[in-house]
Amino acid sequence: MHEMSLAEGILQIIEEQVSATDKVTSVTLSIGELAGVEIESLTFCFDVVTRDSVADKAELIIERVPGSAFCYDCLAQVPHHDRSNACERCNGHKLTVVEGDQMKVKYLEIA
Ligand SMILES: [Zn+2]
Numbered sequence: 714m715h716e717m718s719l720a721e722g723i724l725q726i727i728e729e730q731v732s733a734t735d736k737v738t739s740v741t742l743s744i745g746e747l748a749g750v751e752i753e754s755l756t757f758c759f760d761v762v763t764r765d766s767v768a769d770k771a772e773l774i775i776e777r778v779p780g781s782a783f784c785y786d787c788l789a790q791v792p793h794h795d796r797s798n799a800c801e802r803c804n805g806h807k808l809t810v811v812e813g814d815q816m817k818v819k820y821l822e823i824a
Contacts, residue, residue, distance in 0.1 A: 715750075716754040743817050748813070
């Protein structure tokens with residue numbers, strides 16, 4: 714499962730940022746609409762992966778970043794909510810994603 718390796722990657726980032734004696738109470742992630750991440754599945758995997766770690770029982774807070782793309786047909790930046798969608802303005806398909814395809818760890822809250 715793709716979300717399981719993402720969750721492991723998140724834990725790795727957390728462990729690099731905090732010391733082993735810290736207790737992480739919440740983790741804020743920013744996940745783009747076009748990042749291809751299944752939120753429910755990620756939340757589940759995160760709980761499994763962080764068990765008995767510094768982030769055990771940490772709350773996972775997820776901020777969604779809206780997707781947006783540049784359209785080479787109408788030469789405009791348009792909202793883009795799904796990679797299989799056509800351009801909202803001209804129905805064209807020459808789109809390049811400019812925003813919303815990333816996932817990052819934004820904040821860590823430590824007790
Ligand atoms: Zn267009």
